[in-house]
Amino acid sequence: MDSTSPLHKQMLDRALELAHAAAQCDEVPVGAVIYDEDGQIWGEGYNLTITNADPTAHAEIVALREAGKKRGTPNLTGLMLAVSLEPCAMCAQALAWARIKEVRFAATDPKSGGVLQGAAVYTHKTCHHKPFVDHGYLAEESKLLLQTFFKAKR
Amino acid sequence: MDSTSPLHKQMLDRALELAHAAAQCDEVPVGAVIYDEDGQIWGEGYNLTITNADPTAHAEIVALREAGKKRGTPNLTGLMLAVSLEPCAMCAQALAWARIKEVRFAATDPKSGGVLQGAAVYTHKTCHHKPFVDHGYLAEESKLLLQTFFKAKR
Numbered sequence: 001m002d003s004t005s006p007l008h009k010q011m012l013d014r015a016l017e018l019a020h021a022a023a024q025c026d027e028v029p030v031g032a033v034i035y036d037e038d039g040q041i042w043g044e045g046y047n048l049t050i051t052n053a054d055p056t057a058h059a060e061i062v063a064l065r066e067a068g069k070k071r072g073t074p075n076l077t078g079l080m081l082a083v084s085l086e087p088c089a090m091c092a093q094a095l096a097w098a099r100i101k102e103v104r105f106a107a108t109d110p111k112s113g114g115v116l117q118g119a120a121v122y123t124h125k126t127c128h129h130k131p132f133v134d135h136g137y138l139a140e141e142s143k144l145l146l147q148t149f150f151k152a153k154r
Numbered sequence: 155m156d157s158t159s160p161l162h163k164q165m166l167d168r169a170l171e172l173a174h175a176a177a178q179c180d181e182v183p184v185g186a187v188i189y190d191e192d193g194q195i196w197g198e199g200y201n202l203t204i205t206n207a208d209p210t211a212h213a214e215i216v217a218l219r220e221a222g223k224k225r226g227t228p229n230l231t232g233l234m235l236a237v238s239l240e241p242c243a244m245c246a247q248a249l250a251w252a253r254i255k256e257v258r259f260a261a262t263d264p265k266s267g268g269v270l271q272g273a274a275v276y277t278h279k280t281c282h283h284k285p286f287v288d289h290g291y292l293a294e295e296s297k298l299l300l301q302t303f304f305k306a307k308r
Contacts, residue, residue: 053223053228056218057228065210068209072207074203074209089268090246091244093247093273097244114247117278117280118280119243126266126268127243127272
């Protein structure tokens with residue numbers, strides 16, 4: 001995956017680390033990081049839907065809310081997101097509202113993804129900001145973590 | 155709109171009232187209410203994206219987070235939502251994750267809607283819960299409020 005520079009790889013590594021932390025809390029293991037070109041992290045998060053009794057608390061939403069608070073504005077123009085799983089339609093549209101510049105994810109999500117499949121949020125004219133999207137780095141590692149988590153649940 | 159019973163009308167009235175409160179705070183005037191069949195309100199909200207520096211703080215998300223907190227679970231099975239404007243893709247998918255039973259909105263949103271147009275979130279097999287959807291009651295009132303708000307902004 002040529003377009004993944006060392007900075008983006010480092011952030012996807014961190015996202016996967018956060019996904020492991022989610023699993024430790026018995027939450028679906030997905031982690032996300034919001035960062036700038038200098039490598040400063042503005043927001044981080046992992047799934048907290050059960051812990052927080054919040055149906056919207058996906059990793060990306062948790063990270064977006066933290067970054068908004070730190071920046072003092074809902075407009076996160078120029079910032080980038082790394083996440084261990086393809087965002088769902090909720091998260092994909094949230095990233096668009098926040099004007100996130102680039103979205104990188106590890107594994108695709110054929111079941112519930114909203115970027116490459118299903119709602120394909122960034123392909124419609126009702127979406128007014130379309131981030132650059134890249135994916136694939138750490139895909140196998142992220143998929144394995146999710147599979148192991150769900151297997152243990154059954 | 156035959157399927158809008160007095161209960162749903164009352165909740166859409168309240169949603170529009172909350173939309174007016176948003177305008178008072180200089181936020182895009184959209185309001186939302188989450189309620190059950192007995193008319194108990196579990197969550198309310200209006201746009202707070204600028205006030206809270208939170209790109210995800212649409213009316214529906216604010217209401218969902220409050221209802222989750224009150225119920226102590228992200229699973230809001232059986233609850234219904236009334237909102238003054240068609241949900242965007244973010245909010246539509248959030249309502250699906252929360253398993254909201256019925257979604258009623260006043261005005262359609264040709265520009266950014268995610269239920270009847272664009273991402274049309276509930277039409278894809280990647281969406282695993284599809285609420286009953288109804289709309290139209292108070293549509294003109296909600297549209298006028300939004301138009302007046304945006305006209306004053308220009």
